[in-house]
Amino acid sequence: MQDDDGPTGYQAISAYHGEPADCKAADGSTIVCCLHGMPSFPMWHRLYIVQFEQAMASHGSKLGVPYWDWTKPMTHLPELVQHPLFIDPSGKKAKKNVFYSGEIKFEHKVTARAVDARLYDASKKGHENFLLEGVLNALEHEDFCHFEVQFEVAHNPIHYLVGGRITHSMSSLEYTSYDPIFFLHHSNVERQFALWQALQKHRGLPTRANCGLNLFHEPMEPFGRETNPIALTKDNAKPSSVFEYDQLGYEYDDLTLNGMSIEELDNLLKQRKSKARAFANFRLGGIKTSANVRISICIPNKDGRHSDNCDNYAGEFFILGGKHEMPWHFAYPYLYEITDKVHALGLSFWTQITTSKP
Numbered sequence: 001m002q003d004d005d006g007p008t009g010y011q012a013i014s015a016y017h018g019e020p021a022d023c024k025a026a027d028g029s030t031i032v033c034c035l036h037g038m039p040s041f042p043m044w045h046r047l048y049i050v051q052f053e054q055a056m057a058s059h060g061s062k063l064g065v066p067y068w069d070w071t072k073p074m075t076h077l078p079e080l081v082q083h084p085l086f087i088d089p090s091g092k093k094a095k096k097n098v099f100y101s102g103e104i105k106f107e108h109k110v111t112a113r114a115v116d117a118r119l120y121d122a123s124k125k126g127h128e129n130f131l132l133e134g135v136l137n138a139l140e141h142e143d144f145c146h147f148e149v150q151f152e153v154a155h156n157p158i159h160y161l162v163g164g165r166i167t168h169s170m171s172s173l174e175y176t177s178y179d180p181i182f183f184l185h186h187s188n189v190e191r192q193f194a195l196w197q198a199l200q201k202h203r204g205l206p207t208r209a210n211c212g213l214n215l216f217h218e219p220m221e222p223f224g225r226e227t228n229p230i231a232l233t234k235d236n237a238k239p240s241s242v243f244e245y246d247q248l249g250y251e252y253d254d255l256t257l258n259g260m261s262i263e264e265l266d267n268l269l270k271q272r273k274s275k276a277r278a279f280a281n282f283r284l285g286g287i288k289t290s291a292n293v294r295i296s297i298c299i300p301n302k303d304g305r306h307s308d309n310c311d312n313y314a315g316e317f318f319i320l321g322g323k324h325e326m327p328w329h330f331a332y333p334y335l336y337e338i339t340d341k342v343h344a345l346g347l348s349f350w351t352q353i354t355t356s357k358p
């Protein structure tokens with residue numbers, strides 16, 4: 001597939017998500033086609049994994065796209081993507097590992113990674129693993145639109161922390177899909193969406209969206225175009241067509257999170273929700289770049305209006321963006337949990353606190 005420069009080759013499939021930009025914004029500007037910062041994010045990326053899997057199948061693969069469950073403890077990237085060469089067991093010869101990097105042929109570049117230690121440190125912190133916490137805070141939402149915002153932001157750190165500050169890497173919206181680890185990451189993100197849908201069924205609640213409905217009956221680009229060689233994604237290009245993924249011809253071997261079954265997860269989420277909690281609340285919009293947002297809690301002075309005490313780190317989250325991104329602005333708030341920090345600072349939940357971005 002990497003050697004094929006045709007419509008089901010690696011270059012063409014990677015370009016569906018990123019550069020060369022091939023879609024138009026409402027104002028006529030040219031943008032990349034992937035949808036971020038809006039309720040169709042889960043459906044666009046679901047279809048994209050199907051596109052990749054079908055393209056692999058057209059080259060003779062009988063495998064599904066492997067998923068990387070990054071909520072589990074880890075000390076390195078998945079073995080599959082780690083090494084530039086592997087030993088072919090049949091011929092005992094060293095062969096190029098196609099999951100190690102991807103060419104970006106139109107720019108004569110190759111993807112690279114600069115893994116940030118925070119990726120591995122996260123899983124050393126037990127229940128404070130922010131990667132797992134982010135997903136739990138998404139799964140607890142019982143309506144699609146609030147879930148979607150949390151879910152999307154929870155997936156951003158993997159991009160940011162794997163790619164680092166390298167342009168042709170996972171951390172750039174325009175080039176992320178050229179690194180093969182992207183597909184392992186998004187296969188898992190897709191599995192998390194399926195998990196939320198399974199949880200919703202278990203809760204007796206809808207698995208479809210309750211917002212953004214105007215978006216859902218228009219084919220997503222570029223899947224809906226005549227030039228798409230994969231009939232399955234071309235015929236199901238509308239977001240409304242991809243909620244039931246079994247109709248797209250795949251299933252998961254495992255719908256657990258960090259070893260927890262749907263029932264166990266449901267119980268854990270109920271427990272978490274039964275306690276008093278504090279959240280920092282953000283209305284996020286695109287800034288045409290990726291970003292690492294650090295949160296500090298400011299404790300107000302006696303006047304209740306000013307603060308000389310803002311040096312209280314409360315956490316961080318990540319944005320994935322790029323200069324050719326679609327203009328976006330979440331219609332629902334992003335909620336970052338700061339309950340433990342509020343307790344640690346000895347504040348009551350009734351203290352008026354503010355957050356600042358230093």
Ligand code: CUO
Nearest residue numbers: 034036155159176
């Ligand atoms: Cu489009 Cu992770 O969302 O790349």
